[in-house]
Amino acid sequence: NAGVTQTPKFRILKIGQSMTLQCTQDMNHNYMYWYRQDPGMGLKLIYYSVGAGITDKGEVPNGYNVSRSTTEDFPLRLELAAPSQTSVYFCASSPTGVSNQPQHFGDGTRLSIL
Amino acid sequence: RKEVEQDPGPFNVPEGATVAFNCTYSNSASQSFFWYRQDCRKEPKLLMSVYSSGNEDGRFTAQLNRASQYISLLIRDSKLSDSATYLCVVNRDTGRRALTFGSGTRLQVQP
Numbered sequence: 001n002a003g004v005t006q007t008p009k010f011r012i013l014k015i016g017q018s019m020t021l022q023c024t025q026d027m028n029h030n031y032m033y034w035y036r037q038d039p040g041m042g043l044k045l046i047y048y049s050v051g052a053g054i055t056d057k058g059e060v061p062n063g064y065n066v067s068r069s070t071t072e073d074f075p076l077r078l079e080l081a082a083p084s085q086t087s088v089y090f091c092a093s094s095p096t097g098v099s100n101q102p103q104h105f106g107d108g109t110r111l112s113i114l
Numbered sequence: 115r116k117e118v119e120q121d122p123g124p125f126n127v128p129e130g131a132t133v134a135f136n137c138t139y140s141n142s143a144s145q146s147f148f149w150y151r152q153d154c155r156k157e158p159k160l161l162m163s164v165y166s167s168g169n170e171d172g173r174f175t176a177q178l179n180r181a182s183q184y185i186s187l188l189i190r191d192s193k194l195s196d197s198a199t200y201l202c203v204v205n206r207d208t209g210r211r212a213l214t215f216g217s218g219t220r221l222q223v224q225p
Contacts, residue, residue: 033212042118042201042215043158058212090157102148103213105157 002026006091006106013081013113021076021109023091031094032074033058033103034066036087043090049074050096081113115140118216120202126222131192135219137185137202144214147178149187150201152218158201161187192223 007022025032030051035043035058045058049068063085065077074093078085088110092103120137127133139147147164162169164176164185175188185202202216 035215040122040217042217043213044215045212048212088155102160102163105159108155108157110155 004091004093004104004106006089006109008109009107010110011112013078013111015081015083015113017081018077018079019081021078021089021091021111023074023076023106024072025074025091025093025104026072027093027095027104028071029093029104030071030096032068033092033094034064034074034076035090035092036060036085037090037108038087046076046089078111083113085111086113087111116216117141117214118202118204120216120219122217122219124220124222126224127192128224129192129194131223132188132190133192133221134189135187135200135202135221137187137216139183139185139202139204139214141204141206141214142183144183144204144206146205147185148203148205148213149174149176149185150203150215152199152201154198158203158215161200189221192221194223194225197221197223 004025033048034046037043047066049055088108091106094103149161150158151161152158164178168177173190177186199218199220201218203213
């Protein structure tokens with residue numbers, strides 16, 4: 001059982017480049033999330049989705065875009081990479097319904113913008 | 115004020131010690147509460163949910179005080195393998211089921 005899979009695991013970008021961080025889950029979860037974690041800090045929500053075709057902004061959405069065309073996939077796009085976007089990015093998913101369901105996280109993508 | 119606040123530590127304790135972490139949250143509408151564990155350069159993993167009545171899982175005990183908006187985690191008989199960062203996490207259950215994370219408390223258990 002793969003759970004939540006993120007690719008790539010590491011990436012170095014130049015300022016102004018664009019890229020897409022991939023996230024897929026095989027648990028048929030409706031809710032999916034993107035977080036970023038800066039050194040020594042907690043995770044901050046970038047975007048989330050409550051189902052295919054539905055996305056919404058989290059706390060720190062500027063500079064990012066998402067799409068959710070299928071239940072399984074929730075890619076995160078950086079259009080014009082900036083040094084402030086150097087961070088570790090985590091994708092997570094959770095089932096619908098009960099509010100105390102935990103989230104399942106992917107391994108993370110370590111992104112450096114130089 | 116941060117929505118979820120934790121003492122960053124680090125807490126350096128010998129093996130076998132008992133250690134307690136505290137966490138406060140600012141939003142009284144918060145509905146569910148968790149402790150996650152995060153190893154260095156790894157993803158967060160659920161350690162335990164926190165219930166109003168308090169709950170225990172082996173050497174770990176979690177407590178919630180809704181009136182004081184305070185959450186605690188007690189680890190008894192610390193093991194070297196308990197060394198990690200412990201994240202206090204709340205869910206305001208606004209419909210998006212998104213979690214609000216504290217910055218974490220680092221624990222280093224020493225031989």
